[in-house]
Amino acid sequence: MNDQGHNRLKFGLAKLRYKNYYILAVVFIVIFTFLVLVPLIKILITSLSFQANDERIVRGAREGAFTFYHYTRVFVGRLSRSLFYKPLKNTIIIGIGVTTLSMFMGTILAWIIVRTNIPFKKFLNTVIVIPYMMPSWVLALAWLLVFKNNRTGGAPGMITDLFGIVPPDWLSYGIFPIIICLGFHYYAYSFLLVSGALETVNSELEEAGALSGLDKLKVLKKITFPLVLPALGSSFVLTFSRSMGTFGTPALLGLPVRIFTIPTQIYASINARNTGDSFVLALVLVFMAAIAIYFNSKIIGKRKSYVTMGGKGFRSKPNNLGIWRIPITVAVFMFLIIIIIIPVILLAWNTLMLLPDDYSLSNLTTHFWVGESNFKISSGEEGIFRNPGIWGGVANSIKLGISAALLNAFLGLFVGYAIVRSRGTRISRSLEALSFAPYVFPSIAMGAIYLGMFARPVGPFPALYGTFWLLLLIVVVKNMPFSSRTGMSAMLQIDKSLEESAQIEGMPWFKRFWKIIFPLSRSGFFSGMLLTFITSMRELSLIILLITPSTRVLTTIIFGYEDQDMVQHANGVTLILMLIIVSANFIMRRFLGSKSVIGIKES
Amino acid sequence: MSGIKLSNIFKSYSGIPAVRSLSLEVKDGEFLTLLGPSGCGKTTTLRMIAGLEDADKGEIVVGNTVFYSSLKGVYIPPEKRKLGFIFQSYALWPHMTVRKNIALGLEQQGLGREDIEKRIEEVLVKVQLEGLGERYPSELSGGQQQRVAVARMVAMEPEIFLMDEPLSNLDAMLRIDMRTELKRLHHELKATTVYVTHDQNEALTLSDRIAVMNKGEIKQIGSPEEIYTKPDDLFVARFVGSPRINILQGTIEKGTVRVLKGRFNTNTQIKYKNDSVFATIRPEDVRINQRKTEGWLEAKVYSVLPAGSETLVYLKYNDSSITVKMNGFSSLKEDDLVWFYPDPAKMNFYSTETEKLIK
Ligand SMILES: Nc1ncnc2c1ncn2[C@@H]1O[C@H](COP(=O)(O)OP(=O)(O)O)[C@@H](O)[C@H]1O
Ligand SMILES: [Mg+2]
Numbered sequence: 032m033n034d035q036g037h038n039r040l041k042f043g044l045a046k047l048r049y050k051n052y053y054i055l056a057v058v059f060i061v062i063f064t065f066l067v068l069v070p071l072i073k074i075l076i077t078s079l080s081f082q083a084n085d086e087r088i089v090r091g092a093r094e095g096a097f098t099f100y101h102y103t104r105v106f107v108g109r110l111s112r113s114l115f116y117k118p119l120k121n122t123i124i125i126g127i128g129v130t131t132l133s134m135f136m137g138t139i140l141a142w143i144i145v146r147t148n149i150p151f152k153k154f155l156n157t158v159i160v161i162p163y164m165m166p167s168w169v170l171a172l173a174w175l176l177v178f179k180n181n182r183t184g185g186a187p188g189m190i191t192d193l194f195g196i197v198p199p200d201w202l203s204y205g206i207f208p209i210i211i212c213l214g215f216h217y218y219a220y221s222f223l224l225v226s227g228a229l230e231t232v233n234s235e236l237e238e239a240g241a242l243s244g245l246d247k248l249k250v251l252k253k254i255t256f257p258l259v260l261p262a263l264g265s266s267f268v269l270t271f272s273r274s275m276g277t278f279g280t281p282a283l284l285g286l287p288v289r290i291f292t293i294p295t296q297i298y299a300s301i302n303a304r305n306t307g308d309s310f311v312l313a314l315v316l317v318f319m320a321a322i323a324i325y326f327n328s329k330i331i332g333k334r335k336s337y338v339t340m341g342g343k344g345f346r347s348k349p350n351n352l353g354i355w356r357i358p359i360t361v362a363v364f365m366f367l368i369i370i371i372i373i374p375v376i377l378l379a380w381n382t383l384m385l386l387p388d389d390y391s392l393s394n395l396t397t398h399f400w401v402g403e404s405n406f407k408i409s410s411g412e413e414g415i416f417r418n419p420g421i422w423g424g425v426a427n428s429i430k431l432g433i434s435a436a437l438l439n440a441f442l443g444l445f446v447g448y449a450i451v452r453s454r455g456t457r458i459s460r461s462l463e464a465l466s467f468a469p470y471v472f473p474s475i476a477m478g479a480i481y482l483g484m485f486a487r488p489v490g491p492f493p494a495l496y497g498t499f500w501l502l503l504l505i506v507v508v509k510n511m512p513f514s515s516r517t518g519m520s521a522m523l524q525i526d527k528s529l530e531e532s533a534q535i536e537g538m539p540w541f542k543r544f545w546k547i548i549f550p551l552s553r554s555g556f557f558s559g560m561l562l563t564f565i566t567s568m569r570e571l572s573l574i575i576l577l578i579t580p581s582t583r584v585l586t587t588i589i590f591g592y593e594d595q596d597m598v599q600h601a602n603g604v605t606l607i608l609m610l611i612i613v614s615a616n617f618i619m620r621r622f623l624g625s626k627s628v629i630g631i632k633e634s
Numbered sequence: 635m636s637g638i639k640l641s642n643i644f645k646s647y648s649g650i651p652a653v654r655s656l657s658l659e660v661k662d663g664e665f666l667t668l669l670g671p672s673g674c675g676k677t678t679t680l681r682m683i684a685g686l687e688d689a690d691k692g693e694i695v696v697g698n699t700v701f702y703s704s705l706k707g708v709y710i711p712p713e714k715r716k717l718g719f720i721f722q723s724y725a726l727w728p729h730m731t732v733r734k735n736i737a738l739g740l741e742q743q744g745l746g747r748e749d750i751e752k753r754i755e756e757v758l759v760k761v762q763l764e765g766l767g768e769r770y771p772s773e774l775s776g777g778q779q780q781r782v783a784v785a786r787m788v789a790m791e792p793e794i795f796l797m798d799e800p801l802s803n804l805d806a807m808l809r810i811d812m813r814t815e816l817k818r819l820h821h822e823l824k825a826t827t828v829y830v831t832h833d834q835n836e837a838l839t840l841s842d843r844i845a846v847m848n849k850g851e852i853k854q855i856g857s858p859e860e861i862y863t864k865p866d867d868l869f870v871a872r873f874v875g876s877p878r879i880n881i882l883q884g885t886i887e888k889g890t891v892r893v894l895k896g897r898f899n900t901n902t903q904i905k906y907k908n909d910s911v912f913a914t915i916r917p918e919d920v921r922i923n924q925r926k927t928e929g930w931l932e933a934k935v936y937s938v939l940p941a942g943s944e945t946l947v948y949l950k951y952n953d954s955s956i957t958v959k960m961n962g963f964s965s966l967k968e969d970d971l972v973w974f975y976p977d978p979a980k981m982n983f984y985s986t987e988t989e990k991l992i993k
Contacts, residue, residue, distance in 0.1 A: 042707035046688060049711035455648070528725035531686050534712045535719045536739030536790060546738065550729045 051540045052452035056462045059446055063465040066508050070484040071317070071472075077483050078102070078310040085307065101307035114308060118296040119315075121285075122275055125209050125292060129274040132214030134266055137221025138259075140363065145229040146255075148349040149360055156226075161371055163219035164612050166569040166586060168279030170212040172593070172602060173374035175283065176381050178203050183287040185596040186387035193390065204288040212280050215370045217273060221266035228262035229255075234348040247350075268327035272320045276473025278572035279586075283593060294475040294572065301479065301576055310483060313476035321471050375606070382415075382603040399599040410595075415603045421588060425607065427499070428568055428584040432615075435506045436564040439514040440556050442507070447518020448548065452527075466515040469508050474572035481505045482576050497579040505574065506567045513566075514559050521555035522548075561619040565612055585611075636697040636793040636826050637662045638683060643692035645678055645850075652678045654850040656692075663824045669837040670847035671873065676830040677722075679847075680796050683828060684719050685712035696794065718787035718825070720797040724779050726771040732758075732782050733767035736789045743790070757785040761815070777808045784819070795820075795827040801836065813839055834874045838862060846870045864982065868989040871914050871982070877946055877957050880920065880976070884913040884983070891983060893976070894954060898931055900978035904993055911992060912984040917959035919980035922947065923973045924966070930973035938966050949974060 047053060078101050081092040089100060105115045144155050162170075179188035180203040191197050201207050232255060240250040281292040291299065293312050300309035352359055381387065385396040385408070398405070402414040415421050446466050453459040469477065481504070485495040495501035525548060533543045549556070571586040578587045585608045592601035638660040645653040653675040660666045668676040681687040683694060685701065688709075694702040696717075701710045727735055733754055740750045758764050761781040771779055780800060787795060800816070801809045817840055820827055831837055837844050838858045845855045846869075854866040865871035871879050882893040884900070886909045891900045893913050904911065923930060933951040940946075945964040949956045949972065958974060966972065983992045 038707035042704070042709060045707070045709040049709075049713070526723055526725065528721040528723055529727060531684075531712070532719065532721060532725040532786075533727075533738070534686070535684060535715075535717060536786075537713045537716065537742045538739070539713060542742070547727055551727075 049540075052449045053456075053458060055445060056449035056453050056458045059449060060458070060462050060465060063462070063468070063508075063511075065490070066504070067465060067468045070480045074310045074313065074480045074483050078307055078314060080307075082307050084304045101311045105308055105311045113291075114296065114300070115293075115312070115315075118291040118293045118312075121206060121281075121290060122292040122294075124206055125213070125281070126271045126275045128206070128210035129213040129217055130267055130270045132210060133216075133218040133270050134221045134263065136214070136366075137218040137223075137266065138225050138263065140218070140366075141222050141226035141229055142255075143359060143363065145226045146232075146234075146350050147352050147359075148356065149352065149363070150356075151360075155363065155367075158367055158371070159222060160219050161613075162216050163223070164565050164569070164616060165216075165609055166279065166571060166605070167213060167216045167277055168283055168571070169378075169605060169609070170215055170370065170374055171208070171280040171283040172605060173377045174208050174212055176377045176598070176602075178208065185598070189390075192388045200288065204284050205290045206285075209280055209284050212284065213274050213277065216280075217270045220269050220273070221263075224262040224266045224269070225259055228259040232258050238348070265327055268323045272323040272473070275319060275323075276316055276475055276572065278475045278575060279590070282590070294473065297475050297479055298575065301482070306483065309479050313473075313479040316473040316476040317471060320473050324471055375609070378602040378606055382599045382606070384599065387598055399603055409597045409600060412597060412600060415600065415607070420583070421585075421600075421604055421607075424583050424585045424588040424604070425611070427582060428586075428608070429611070430499070431502055431506060431584060432564040432568045434503055435510065435567040436560040438503070438507050439510045439563040440517075440560040442511070443514025443516075443518035443559055444521065444549070444552060444556060445518070446511070446515040447520075447522045448544075450515070450519055451522035463515075463519075467512045469510075470512040472509070474509065474570075475576070477505065477509060478573050478576040496577070497582065499582050501577055502574050502582055502584070505577065506563075506570060509573055510563050510566060514563060517555050517559040517562075518552070521552035524555075525551045557619065557622070561616065564615055568608065568612055568615075637664075638794065638826060638828065639693075639695045640679075640683070641693045641695075643679070643682060643694070644690045645675075645682060645687065646690060651850050653682070653689075656850070656852055658845060658852060658855070660826055660828060662826055665820050665827045665829065665840060665842045667829045667831060667837040667841040667844045668847055669831060669834060669844050669874075672832055674847045675850040676832070676847055677798055680719075680798050680828060680830050683794075684717055684796055685710065685715050686719075716790075716792055717794045717796055718790055718792035720783045720787055720795070720800045722799045722802060724771075724783040724800075724803075726779055726782055726786070728771050731768050731770055732763065732774070732785075735771070735782060736786050739786070739790050753789050757789045760788065760819075761785045776804050777812065780804060780812060781815075784816075788819070788823070793825055795825045795829075797827065798830045799832070800829075802831070802833070809836075816840065835876060838874070846873060848873075864991070865914075866991050868912060868914070868984050871984075875916060877917050877959065880915050880917060880956050882913045882915070882954065882956075882976070884911045885909055886911065894931065894951060898976065900981060902978055902981065902983070902993070904983055906985070906992055908986060910986050912986060912989070914982045914984065915976045915980055917946065917957040919977050920956060920958045921975045921977065922949075922958050922960060923975075924970070925973070927973045927975070930975045932971060932973055935966050935968055935970045935972060937968060938964065940964065947972075 079097060079099070081089065081094055081096050081098050081100065083094045085092045085100065086094060092098070092100070105111055140159060143149055144152060144159065149155070175188060177189045178198050179185070180191060180198050180200065181187045182200060182203065187197070188203070236258070237250050237254055240254045245253060276294060278294045278298065281295050282298065285291060286295055293316055297309045297312045300306070300312065382399050383395050383397065384390070385394050385398060396402070398408060398414060400414050401416050402408070403417065404411045404413045412418065446462065450459050450463050450466075472480065481501065482496070485492065485501055488494045495504065529551065530543050530547055533547050538546070569586065571590060574584070575587060575590065578584070583591075585604055589601050589604045589608070592598070592604065640656060640658045643653055643656040644651070656679060668679060670676055678687060682689050682702070689702060689704065691704045693700065693705065696715070699710070700706065700708045701715055702708060727738070730738065736754050736757065737750050740753060745753070754767065758767060761784050763778060763781050763785065766774065766778065771782065774782065780803070783800065801812050804812060813836065829840060838861075841858055843855060843857055844861045846853045846861060848869050854861060854870045861870065861874055865874060868881065872881070884891045884893040885896060886904055886906060887896065889903050889905070891902050891904050891911060891913060892898060893900060900913065926932070931951060933949040933956065936948040936950045936955065938945060938947055940963050943962065945960045945962065947958045947960060947964065947966055949958060956974065956976070984990060985992055
């Protein structure tokens with residue numbers, strides 16, 4: 032190397048040494064490539080080769096040899112109808128149904144709460160997103176308690192018991208209840224997105240419309256609606272891709288009558304040891320989600336400019352509901368009672384019933400909570416409070432929730448920092464894209480991918496399957512898109528000069544981060560933590576494929592009980608899970624609310 | 635000691651040059667102002683001195699230390715340059731009290747508790763913020779925040795002060811007051827100062843020397859008087875001075891310059907290859923009279939703008955407009971007839987091609 036070249040290199044390195052964000056960014060790029068891209072490639076390769084299990088089925092198959100076997104099997108083979116086309120059709124019907132229902136409800140509720148003079152606004156605003164914090168399948172459990180018929184064994188639901196009417200199959204199981212239960216869960220997405228957009232609509236815009244002679248409906252149609260259109264687009268895509276990848280509800284309400292969606296089919300294929308098939312299906316889901324996200328970014332990219340309004344002279348004057356005020360208020364409260372309170376009461380009541388179909392007072396019992404093992408009831412399963420399996424699950428869940436929350440919040444902050452500080456470079460863009468990539472993986476597909484990747488030792492990692500670490504890893508990676516976004520927006524709010532002035536005063540990077548950046552991004556940090564905690568506590572689709580008896584968490588315990596028809600236990604544990612989530616939320620809010628950081632944003 | 639020397643600095647952002655071939659020397663203890671319109675590269679230059687931005691090419695030397703040299707491959711990071719910097723936004727840490735804001739850097743320097751306390755009290759007195767040490771930045775007015783930023787810098791006792799439009803976020807009255815304070819501060823501390831502003835008035839008021847910048851280049855460096863009375867080119871002439879300088883079309887006839895369509899002979903001899911030039915004259919150098927005066931030109935009053943200590947009178951002479959600054963109030967009214975005299979002794983002449991000063 033010549034002298035000048037040497038000098039250049041030295042110069043470059045000297046500069047780089049003090050620009051830690053580049054180093055940080057590169058480190059993260061390497062890590063995420065390994066955790067996101069490599070698994071995807073690996074699963075692609077696996078799906079294109081024979082597995083050990085295939086050797087027994089296909090003549091001449093050697094493990095690892097290249098083949099289109101799984102693709103032909105899934106897409107064109109004799110079984111393709113039941114393996115792929117029927118589940119695909121169900122998945123799409125459910126996706127469309129859920130999206131329509133939840134957007135309809137979410138949008139109307141958002142408009143009522145943000146833009147009308149409905150009373151108890153603040154209260155409604157907090158309560159209405161409670162379902163969002165809960166596992167998506169709580170409603171499915173409640174549904175079964177009411178509408179289950181005698182077709183699949185086990186005790187039938189309330190309708191049969193109380194009125195002697197046996198609900199038809201389509202009402203007890205399958206597509207219709209799945210759409211209802213998921214729709215009443217996912218409306219929260221549309222609600223959050225649309226109410227966020229509505230809050231930025233200046234009512235002077237609407238008033239200007241009214242002054243130019245438009246009636247109320249026209250104003251809604253011509254002015255308000257176009258302004259919230261981007262939010263509607265986003266909620267469409269988000270809800271659709273979510274409902275497409277969800278496992279819990281379709282499993283609870285579909286599997287007993289052998290109605291499959293792609294996620295439940297992936298689960299079934301893996302249980303049947305047809306890993307190759309499941310990987311093909313997982314890739315299909317990834318592909319579908321990628322398309323959805325592509326359209327979403329198109330919509331947002333084009334219309335983004337609308338949504339950031341506000342600023343000077345911003346006013347929001349609520350629409351007067353007039354004589355409809357009281358009926359609408361009652362309707363909203365009824366809605367909340369039906370989707371939040373009644374399910375909880377149903378679950379709680381059910382856990383107190385010795386025989387699941389006897390509604391007399393003498394049938395009430397505390398056995399499922401505190402009872403000792405009794406082989407006549409629930410195959411001798413102990414009451415929840417004295418059940419070491421359940422306590423183990425509580426401990427595992429909380430351990431998972433807290434460690435994921437901490438890891439995600441810190442990583443998110445560092446990733447956000449690296450992205451924002453190296454803005455405008457290719458490194459920054461790559462890191463941003465990579466940290467967002469897990470968003471494209473539907474949960475169950477990601478579970479399948481990680482199962483494929485980490486069942487055996489890879490590189491520096493020992494075989495992680497069966498350990499807590501694998502659960503933690505997948506939860507952290509899956510949450511990365513949100514936490515890195517949170518980190519980024521926190522960093523964007525902190526004027527660069529705040530760090531630079533510390534730098535000028537001689538502070539090294541670590542100290543600047545600790546003394547300036549971290550304290551200023553604290554509120555984003557903690558709300559990110561809360562969000563990760565909640566999502567990992569309620570997570571089922573993501574980890575169902577990775578759970579082993581020693582790593583069981585509450586959600587999989589619930590699913591296991593439900594599978595074995597131990598309904599009271601399932602419902603009781605669900606209540607515990609909900610209680611943990613609500614308390615965590617409550618504690619965090621108290622903690623955050625008491626001391627918020629003052630004036631972070633520079634003018 | 636600590637002069638600053640920039641040699642041949644280039645800096646571009648994604649291919650678009652922000653600073654071009656900039657060389658500049660700031661003497662020890664000098665107050666130098668970078669003056670120029672928004673976007674001309676002032677902030678970029680200042681940030682390169684501080685190390686917050688890396689030059690593509692060039693060398694920066696402070697005192698006897700090379701801070702940055704693309705040729706020698708030397709790079710000293712901002713945290714080791716020991717400079718003081720005041721940001722346009724002040725960059726006060728919102729989660730720390732005034733005291734903590736000042737203390738943080740001192741702790742970093744390894745000063746003892748007592749020394750830190752003493753230093754804080756001293757600087758708070760110096761910037762007249764005694765007793766406000768426990769406040770948070772958001773609890774202070776704009777002017778007070780500005781003082782905290784000054785205090786935070788001064789407490790570190792750097793040999794070099796870099797300030798990026800420190801007064802631009804204040805209202806007009808406060809800005810004038812703070813100028814006095816900053817000038818006094820510089821007088822007391824004698825730190826080498828590079829001050830950035832787009833306000834020519836501020837630059838004239840504060841500086842020992844001014845470097846006028848445009849489009850990433852330095853157009854002229856000189857004392858405020860030189861910059862004001864002998865601008866090197868028309869850009870500087872136009873940019874400095876308020877109200878704006880009068881620029882008159884001139885022609886060279888028989889070796890002397892005539893302006894205003896040849897009706898006014900400046901009796902100034904000029905040798906120039908072209909026969910047309912620009913002549914400039916400051917509004918205060920144009921005299922005005924309500925009675926007909928021999929050798930003066932007759933014009934109509936277009937508009938009269940009294941401003942207390944002075945009155946601006948805009949005249950129309952044929953198609954040309956001429957601005958005149960008079961002392962105090964004036965009895966002139968729109969459409970009055972007046973006689974005016976642009977004093978040739980105060981005129982500068984510029985090339986019509988290069989817009990550079992000829993004489
Ligand atoms: N971080 C940056 N990225 C891209 N362009 C920049 C950046 N900083 C400054 N510029 C550009 O460089 C030029 C000079 O900017 P600046 O030094 O801030 O001007 P001034 O301080 O004189 O107003 C401007 O055209 C500006 O748009
Ligand atoms: Mg600037």
